[in-house]
Amino acid sequence: MQNSGAWRGRVLHFTADPSIAGEQAYQYWEDGLLWVEAGRVKQVGAALDILPNLPPSLSVQHTPDYFIFPGFIDTHIHYPQTEMIAAFGTQLLEWLNTYTFPVESQFKDEAYASEIANFFLKELLRNGTTTALVFGTVHPQSVDAFFKVAQALNLRMIAGKVMMDRHAPAYLTDTPESSYADSKALIERWQGVGRLQYAVTPRFAPTSTPEQLAKAAQLLQEYPGVYLHTHLSENLNEIAWVKELFPNASSYTDVYHQAGLTGKRSVFAHGVHLSSAECECLAQTHSGIAHCPTSNQFLGSGYMDLSQLEHFNIKVGLGTDIGGGTSFSLFRTMASAYEVQQARGRSLDPFKALYLATLGGANVLDLVGKIGNFAVGNEADFILIDPSATPLLKLRSKHCKTLKEQLFVLNTLGDDRCIAATYSMGQLVHQREA
Incomplete structure (x- = not known):
């Protein structure tokens, strides 16, 4: 058989x-x-x-x-950043403008996107990763190309088009209306096809207006089986910027919560600098955190407190965060996660690390009963x-x-x-x- x-x-x-x-x-x-x-x-x-x-x-x-x-489960990764992994010498916001945005501009060409998607998926499999939650670019072509390659391999993959209507180069921005229309078309084309699933993907709060975040929430309401995938509390300068942009929100997490973007299929990458109130919100809404230790260390973002998330019973998985992260390997990510907790004066048990890379990741992605064990x-x-x-x-x-x-x-x-x-x-x- x-x-x-x-x-x-x-x-x-x-x-x-x-x-x-x-x-x-x-x-x-x-x-x-x-x-x-x-x-x-x-x-x-x-x-x-x-x-x-x-x-x-x-x-x-x-x-x-x-x-x-x-199979290993990567809960946060950017396939368009494959070719810029190990870009030297800056922290998050400068790194985005210097390296990330110019590279992502190439993904308007579906043939180019397909070439990188093919390499990316082979690299995941070479590292034992069989499921990943994946960022595309602002271009719908990037998602079409990715899903076509993943479907041919019968992989369980989740991906989405970036939504980004401000604070980015004009060649990479969309609008609330166009991001909604493009995402809706991609959902209807790919959600539930084979083992593929869609993630509504506002890049992070600073690059989406409140109007665009509202459109993201509308997509979640109209298509309850899809995911929400974005970034949260990665870098201290980023957090300060969010406070300036959203003065009516009590925290970075509250920006997303007020917009209707928290929930059991909402995955927030990083969560390095979270308050107790933010943790309570994430726990109560059954939202998940993708812990990306190699990226956090490479970009100087800080050391996530895993024990804090455990205390609040927040779902946690591991993410490589290519290309801020430095390896496709979840073994290397586990090693980095151990070092991060050591820097905080705690240890990460090897059983727990392996759980985070398998069943823990499935729990974050609401896929227990399908994958993870x-x-x-x-x-x-x-x-x-x-x-x-x-x-x-x-x-x-x-x-x-x-x-x-x-x-x-x-x-x-x-x-x-x-x-x-x-x-x-x-x-x-x-x-x-x-």
Whole structure:
């Protein structure tokens, strides 16, 4: 049967948040088996328990030294910024004007956008990421190109056209009316096609007038299945600017809340500098935060307080934030997230880090029950992880005495080289070169 098979190895997935459920939050089988039928999880558990039940004709791929994880989930990334990753030397607002806006102007050409989208998605898969929440540009062509490539690979991807009607170059601005019309057309063309979903995408509050934010809220009301994707409290200068632009709002978060943009499918990137009142608003509206540590450190934005978000029970996932972020790898992002919490005088448990990259991301995207773990019936997006992918990893892994230690080594030293293979609904979509 197409997209069917069994994969035997060191199977690990999460059923809850480790910071709440502790050791009950995950299931691990040293000799485990993932059985996939027609692209969905049929059964997962101890290999010796499941093997007798497999159809004789079903192929079993046995990689006893590899981990089998759910596919990684990137909750915030900009595909048009792929070519400008590692642009030198500025903080957020100057960085946007110096690098980002000129690069994004090229995406009015759908052929060019398609070329970058193809590279971008292959890079995600090479790094084990099977789902992402993705910024396009202000051009509808950028979203059409992205979705066409994602659809061909049968990936679960969420993306949207940037809405931006002020404080940006004229060649990148739209209007409240045109952004509404363009977004509406894209929603009707792509929302729910295959595994694709749409995100209403005002860039951030400073580049949208109140009229445009109202149009974004109108789209959310008219199409309740779509997402809201934007930025929040990334940089102190940005926050001060928002206060000047929206004097009637009590906070940056309140700008979005007053506009009707908070909710269970609203994802706000960064959230580095949040007050308790803002956290309460995010928690009460079931909004999510995409934690982007490599970007926050690269652009000098600050160190997000994960314990604050945990205290308020706010949904959190990991985002690479390419191209402010410096790596497509969620392993590198986990390492950076650990360093950020260390700088705050706290530690990030390796189980929690891996949860944020899998089931935590699914929770932020309101996709628990579809992706994020190996629950029966879930879409079978998964990755094979080689813990001896480099000489250093091989040496270090030999000395790991516990699963926790092995995961921390992977989270700290791992990168794209650890991804032996990536599967989307049971179909091989990336295999590491020999």
